[in-house]
Amino acid sequence: MDHEAPPAHLSRVVAEFQAQETLRTSTHPEAQRYELHIGSLTEYLESVPSTNLQTHRGELRSGARANLLMGVASNRVDVKIAAARAERTLERLAEPLCTLWSAEPIRDQPLLDLAWLEVIRNAAHDSICACSHDEVVDAVLHRYAEATETAHGVASSAIEHASTQIQQAGLLLLNPCARERTELIEVDLTASALAEGFEALGQSWVQVLAERPAQEELHLTTAADGPMVVARELIFEHPETVHVLLIEREDSANAVGDARRVLEVHMFSNAENVSSQLEALSDLEALGQLEALSPLEALSQLGQRCEQDPGLLIRTVLHHAEASTRALTISGPVPGFGWRIWEPHRASSLVQSTGPYGLTNGLISVEVNTEDGTFSVNGQAGYGHIIDDVDVGDTYNWCPTEPELVVRQPQVTRAQVIEQGPLRGRLRIDSEYLLPAYAPTKTAPEPESLLQVVTTVIELRADEGILRVTTSLNNQVRDHRMRVHFPLQERASNSRAECAFGLVQRPLAAEGGPNEWGVPTFPSRRFVQAGDLTVTHEGLCEYELVDLDGDPQNPLTTAGALALTLLRCTGWLSRGPMASRPLPAGPENQLLGAQMQKPLTLNYAIALNHPDPYELADRVWSPLQIGTSAGEGSLANEGSKLDISGMEVDAVLTDSTGRLVVRCHEPWGHAARMRVLGRSGQIIDLLGNTLGPFAEELEVRPHQILTLSLDPT
Known part of the structure; x- marks a missing residue:
């Protein structure tokens, strides 16, 4: 009875059936008696046999007796894509990175719970199947988008914390999956890094995509929009900014075509760049005394100047430590659920x-x-x-x-x-x-x-x-x-x-x-x-x-x-x-x-x-994730947080007590041996109930789904 509650007359119908069966079998004692009663699914499962059952191989997927409605898999492809992205970002990015790298995984769990709640709300069959009015589907897409963005936020936070844990400074590669992997990555390389790579490996290790100058103009806006644009850059796009120079001059070569005052907002991530910029200003004397401001001070002064002069133009300029090149390169092998400080590698099969x-x-x-x-x-x-x-x-x-x-x-x-x-x-x-x-x-x-x-x-x-x-x-x-x-x-x-x-x-x-x-x-x-x-x-x-x-x-x-x-x-x-x-x-x-x-x-x-x-x-x-190590941690340049083999890993989670939980399955229909290197813990069911202990290795049945709660290391 799809979309229906049990009808009020159901108990009466069952009682009438039972009475008729009693009458029928009393007059025909040799006849088989049928029993009909209303009960729960749990009661039913407890009453049926569980041994010597028949085996049926296959999917049990048929439209012979009830409509299968197989076209729901291909309608509204935008919903199916959004669902795939949300599930993948949660299962194979945010959860493993948060569990293995966050400073406090339990602290981030409410965000993951919120994201999963949006996915679960979309699991109503006419929602995920997109067999709904357009307004309903709009809400479904919105929930998937919120879940995906929340998951990306949790993952980004974990990557930031991972970047503080490694001994050596440099590009940090994180593997969110169980298998060791070498793959193509897209990175920003300084001129010195490029030169070192070319000298050591020749031309085959890198493919240049774009050059980025040390000084990059981001925006030219009016006074009405300037404070908001600059605030967005300082807070959201470039939060690493520590110093800001405000330089005001007359600019005759602007997009408006007439001479107007321009306030240049120069953003720096380190003090050395500020000194270099001051030395490079040919008209420093005409500009007068310039002071390196904090982002908050700069926003305050910018707002005051824009209020004083509504005709002011605002030019936002970003200063990098040095010129760089956006390029493709090879990652080198990164262990499963592990990390590696990147160094140049040569590809063997070039395109x-x-x-x-x-x-x-x-x-x-x-x-x-x-x-x-x-x-x-x-x-x-x-x-x-x-x-x-x-x-x-x-x-x-x-x-x-x-x-x-x-x-x-x-x-x-x-x-x-x-x-x-x-x-x-x-x-x-x-x-x-x-x-x-x-x-x-x-x-x-x-x-x-x-x-x-x-x-x-x-x-x-x-x-x-x-x-x-x-x-x-x-x-x-x-x-x-x-x-x-x-x-x-x-x-x-x-x-x-x-x-x-x-x-x-x-x-x-x-x-x-x-x-x-x-x-x-x-x-x-x-x-x-x-x-x-x-x-x-x-x-x-x-x-x-x-x-x-x-x-x-x-x-x-x-x-x-x-x-x-x-x-x-x-x-x-x-x-x-x-x-x-x-x-x-x-x-x-x-x-x-x-x-x-x-x-x-x-x-x-x-x-x-x-x-x-x-x-x-x-x-x-589920590609490798890239961070920037400051070289302030204690971990070696390469390693694994979780070395697991023998089964397909479906989830890496943190439970409510802070224990690491791994869920896997055997997909090939063969007995297997699962190994979690150097770890022990408890085998648990889907509700978290303990089934027994394990230590490093475990025999696995064909098609078995296995959940492990690992002891702390």
Whole structure:
């Protein structure tokens, strides 16, 4: 009874049934008697047998007897992306960093609780499934945004505290995941650091992105806006500022075009830069006595001058310790749940262009086909094939037109290499598709067509066999489903996708029934595998194995491609009748937001023959975090806070008593040995009840979910 309380007459009906059963079995003693009573779930579970049970392998996912409503995984992709980001930021960034590095993890716990509360509030099924009015979905997105920002704040605080714990000064790399990792990082390097790196390693260790001068003009504003702009810079953007110089002069070369007084606000993070700036002022005598002010003093004087002279212009200037370069470089190995002070490392598999539309790093090669906007991987064509079809369904179910309206090719495709390496290469594909503007109706059986531009950027990094892909578009079209197809070099009879605490293997077919088509579109949490292909994504939850060579019910049938749904747009919360589901699944209300007519950025990555999809997902979506060590702590330049292996780590938490809690699962269906190096503690259940002790190593059952409470070190 979805959305209903138990009816008032339920107890009367049960009593009448029991009375009839008593009468029936009294006249037919040989008949089996049926008992019916109202009880709790706990009472029911205590009454059923728990041994010698039948085994059923599979997902128990079927639309044969009740509507599965599988289309909820692909509607409102903005909600699915926001959910993925919020969960990932909490689980794989804020919680582990706070637990391992915060000065007082218990102090930050209320913030994490608040963020999780927003996620839990969104767990109501019509909220997370986005089968709701636009106003409800707006609130869902707002809650996810608050949860994500709160989690980022907790993580930033932990990184700041970690930066005070290391002996050596320098760039500090933190690994929020369990596996040791070496990856590409983006950092600011001083001229001296660049020179030292070039001398030691040559050219292959760095890729320059941008130069940053020692003196950087941030803003030129009016007196009306100046105090607020400067306050924002001092408080939020550059809180490291310790000294401010206020220099007032006449400026004839301003944007207004006439001579006006300009008050320059020079921001410094150390006293040496202030002295250097004073020495560099050629008109120091004309300016008179200048005094280095604190940020608070500077804001006070700035406010007074702006009030005295409303025509004043305010120029904000930021001074760095020295000129620097924004660059890509290699991190070096960072232990799982550990840290490392960065030092230059050389990449072994450098990126280089292969003609006007290709890239390679020796591990994987990619080349764009400018005829259809697809790309080849290691010589195999057809990756990234975008296919768009008209959808007359609703937020619950996809439904095609009859006959189907499908667009398989762009009108025009342009491609270019926008980065050539040596550490990162990027290819850009701009494709123009002529799509039906909306689904045909009785009054408009032949809809007009719109030109929809889709931009795809493919990124290849040194030392990685991964292609990271970003597809962006300003969606103008209604009532459609857009999917991207990838060929399988090894045809597949099943797929394997991540779900909560495990992997689920699925066949090519899905079971339907009289009230719903059995559409074999399935959900995945972060990744899906089929044949030689692994796809990991950010909230693009729906996939399907396609290009079948036979009947999907035949166990010998295989699929030649995987389709990943990028977006599905509909104008109905629910509707009916429609071919894929004859009866409505909810209120028959029209929606605007579910058409997704707005700019969208969709991210995924692919790899061939990748041995560990969990490692791939963590590498792509949970990168190393970067701080700046002042060299004031006691920890060595490299180490691990928690060395754990043998299971997939799902959570690293702090309980209410301050103990470190680790939750893991075994995903592969094999017995395993879990190891927590140098640690002991208690095995606990999900409620925190103690089940028994452990010391460093533990035998694990297939598919076991395990929670450990670790003793203090």
